[in-house]
Amino acid sequence: MRITAQLKYSIIGLAVLTAGVTIFENTRTQEGEFDGSMVNKAGIVRGASQRLVKLEIHGQPSDELITKIDTHIDGLLNGSEELKLHKQKDKTFVAAMEKVDANWEVLKADVLEYRRDPSQKTQLIKDSETFFEDTNKAVQAAENITVAHIKEVGNTQLAFFIFDIVVLGFIFWLVLRTAKLLQTSIASVANSSSDIAATVEAQEQAVTEQTSSVTQTTSTIEDLGAASLQAAQKADTSADGAREALTLSETGSQAVENTVQEIEELQSKVGAIADQIMQLSEQTDQISIISNLVADVADQTNMLALNAAVEAARAGEQGKGFAVVAGEIRKLADQSRDSASKIGTLVEAIQSSINSTVMVTDEGTKTAKAGIETAKDTANVFNQIAEAINEVYNNSQQIAQTAKRQAVGVQQAVSAMNTINLGAKETVSAVSKVQDSTETLQTIAKELQVAI
Known part of the structure; x- marks a missing residue:
């Protein structure tokens, strides 16, 4: 009963x-x-x-x-x-x-x-x-x-x-028994809140690592831009050395410009990735705020349990005071469930942001491939220029070295993106833990409601 x-x-x-x-x-x-x-x-x-x-x-x-x-x-x-x-x-x-x-x-x-x-x-x-x-x-x-x-x-x-x-x-015995039951349930709520806080902290660390990776990606793209500019300058010097190869030089310059555009587009895509990561960070902060709200609710519930014990000890008018305190505890339990619902909503938003990040990363990879193809076309054009103009051979060599540095820079960008993906996976794992803790909170809240 x-x-x-x-x-x-x-x-x-x-x-x-x-x-x-x-x-x-x-x-x-x-x-x-x-x-x-x-x-x-x-x-x-x-x-x-x-x-x-x-x-x-x-x-x-x-x-x-x-x-x-x-x-x-x-x-x-x-x-x-x-x-x-x-x-x-x-x-x-x-x-x-x-x-x-x-x-x-x-x-x-x-x-x-x-x-x-x-x-x-x-x-x-x-x-x-x-x-x-x-x-x-x-x-x-x-x-x-x-x-x-x-x-x-x-x-x-x-x-x-x-x-x-x-x-x-x-x-009086029933009141004491109920108070003891409430204290046990509230302690469980407090422990679950601590687990949520630890999980949110892990998410913050993952977001920090993602931010660092984005910074590294931006630096790499800047190096690519500088290398592309240097390649264009060398191409202009080669064009000045041979008028009869002017047409081929212009074609090579155009190919280089196409390469620059492709790389700039890649930079734009990576910037979009950075925006998505920033949004993910803001949502994680909201999760932290809601977790703090859950902790506050647990504290308030502890205070109400203490008041319930005092009211039970007095046993005035057949425990009417205890009934009021019990009603307040039920309200706090409802607030805990609302907070858990908000956490679930934010988790879905974070997952959506992660999906967007993956899509943007795929687009960046495709753009990088297009840049490589453009770089190959540029190399072919400059090979034709080398055959037509021997005196600009050395400049063409420098252009080839610059293209290699561009390839290395692109590889660094891909590696940075992989780091972002790893951080995203860690975020998903942390969100899963948040969901588990939320379910625990809901179960405890139901037990508390049944006990009351």
Whole structure:
């Protein structure tokens, strides 16, 4: 059974028990009123009888007082709503009242006889004393009934109080158990957040290496541009040495320019790669920010767990304070899941950027190949120039050496691109770890929600 269900049923049981106690005590209070009325009315019978005798002796007969005593004795024996008297079942009290009733008939007869013959005063006083003793016993019996009822109420209240203590103890145990469960789950969330932070750090290192590779690629392309310019200058010098080879020289110059354009296009492609890598770096920074948000949520959850423990210790109003804290914890768990969703979105964006990087790299490779082909065409043209113009042979040699340096520069560019690809793979691996950690966070959040 879930903890929340156990708490709910315990509180419902306590509420039902409290309602029962209230109803019981109200009933007992009414019975106590009737008990008090019984003692009071028995005392009235006792006092009124003595007053009646005194009035009769002093020549002040009172039929109204006789009627009152008759009414009270009948109510004490048979019950009376007007006098708020129940018909009693206690044998001792009933026996005492039956004796009172019988002696009252004797005393009434004495009163009537005294009115006719005042010489019966002695008998009247004697019978009134006997009646007084009987009413005393009836009052004592009524008081005993009242005391017994009071003791019964006290014992019942004590039993209810003990049961309340047991139920409250069970609720307190459930609260402590829930707090312990929350602490364990929150510790797991904190550990998962640490794993995410470590993974993001690894991604930052990979992006740094990618940035370094891009810088190296840019430097290599600059060297290629300088070498191409030098080749063009040497070609111009060769053209000045031989007019009859002017057409071939112009063709060679055009081929060199084509080579330069192809290399410039390669530089543009690599620049696009650099832009993609910068975008990837920015997205990785966002991942770091969201990871910090997850860590903050974990800290807040720890604080809420502490508050929950304090509220549970107080156990005021059946743990209502704890219910508020638990609601806050559920909100923080929802924020953790939202952060995890954002991390997943950023991971997809990073993967998209990596795909774009691969495509741009392929285009750069194709462009490099085209540059090589153009360089070959240039070499053929300059071979024709060498055959036509011997005096520019040395300059042609220098042009060939420059072309070799260009090939080396292109190879360096390809190597740098390979480094970029390796860094991209490392980034993908790190993103996979982020996904695993995110799934762990989601699982823990669900466990926390179920526990609450």
